[in-house]
Amino acid sequence: MIDIKRSANRPRANFSNNFEELLMDKQKVVSLPMSKIEPFSFNGDPQPFAIDENEISALADSISKCGLITPIIVRSISSNSYQILSGHKRYAACKKLMHLDIDAVVIEVTDDNVAFDIVCQANIQRKEPRPSELSKMFNTYLSLRKNVSADLTVNEISNMFGISRKTIYRYANISNLDNGLAELIDSKSIQIRFIEPLAKLSPEQQKAIADYYNYDERLSSKELTLVIEQMTNSGSSDIYDIMKAIRNLSEKKKEPYKNSLYNEMYIKKPLCMQNMTESELDKIMYELLDKYLENNFKSTKKVTTNEK
Known part of the structure; x- marks a missing residue:
């Protein structure tokens, strides 16, 4: 086992495609009991990346035909217990297939914050995460900034992920949105640039917009901008009255000289x-x-x- 520790130059995610190969270098694959392995958690919270049931089913079909090609990566948390750092979906697929054991590489990571870095890197290098997942991840990093050594600045988090500070705070703000709005942002029905103005609305106003999308129709970017402005100025959450007024005004603008x-x-x-x-x-x-x-x-x- 290799011991990865926090140092003055604490490990940063480089999100390379061969991340797992780097961690597994010179490590021996072992077979571990499924019952001795648990998902990663950080300060009592589960890892931020969702596990889609459709993906698990597809992965289980692949494993049943070809076997587990890539072992999971775990860390030892006690003498006979392990925590997943990379491979939550593979573990879930093997569990669905009722496997008793799973191939794994054990690395020694004693620092929870370093372990969180590894979990984030392992997930992001595989596929583009959802905005809501990034929200959980960035909120965790922002909390580390307050609770861990002062060397973890927002600029360092920005450099780690190659995005601006504004974008970090924008994604973090998803946690202040109604769940329905967060799902609409995940599905790209609402652009991420609307996160901040939506977060300033009341819970009732946010829910009204989410319900309108889910039960009636989509809004154009221009319409959503006007709805947010009207709700902000009036305090109203009656989106149907607001949309009626917006569309009436739009119709008048189309025929300004109707009787001339x-x-x-x-x-x-x-x-x-x-x-x-x-x-x-x-x-x-x-x-x-x-x-x-x-x-x-x-x-x-x-x-x-x-x-x-």
């Missing part, structure tokens, strides 16, 4: 006329008609005279 002569002529308004009033536009149209009729009358008169 200008509109009846089916002529597209030039840019130079954008700020003109309805009466000013009507005046111009009448002047143009007068000139047209006058010229037409003169032309007709000449033709008549020539014929005589």
Whole structure:
């Protein structure tokens, strides 16, 4: 077993694709009883990455046909007990298949914070995590900033993951959202840029928006922006009244000159006329008609005279 400890240059996640190979270098694969292994937890909280049942079923089918190709990685937490650092889905799939033992590589990690680094790296290097998973992860790192050595700054967390401080706080803010809104952000129905303004709304307003998406229809980015603005200014959570007002206003903007002569002529308004009033536009149209009729009358008169 290798002992990974926190040092002045504490291990940072590099999220390389060969992460597990690096940890397993020169390590011996052993067979461990499933009953002696438990999922990772940090300060009593489960690891932040969700385990999808569909993925587990697909993985179980693969293991039943081809066997477990990549062993899980565990750390020893007592003389006869182990905790998973990498391979939660593989463990769950083997458990679904009712395996009694599982192939594993044991590494000695005595520092819980280093163990958390490894869990995060092992998950992120496999697939893109959901925003809600990143929220749990970043909130844990932000709590470490307060409770662990002062060397863990937000800038260091930013450098570790290659994203800005603003993005870290944005993802962390998902924890302040209604669960329905968090699911909509996970599914990309709502863009992550709306996290902060949504988090400022009341729980009732957040739930109203989530319910509208789930039971009625999606909102465009422009509509969601207007809904958030109206809720913020009015304090109302009645999204149906707000959407009715927004759409009525939108319809009026589409036909600003519905009863005017200008509109009846089916002529597209030039840019130079954008700020003109309805009466000013009507005046111009009448002047143009007068000139047209006058010229037409003169032309007709000449033709008549020539014929005589």
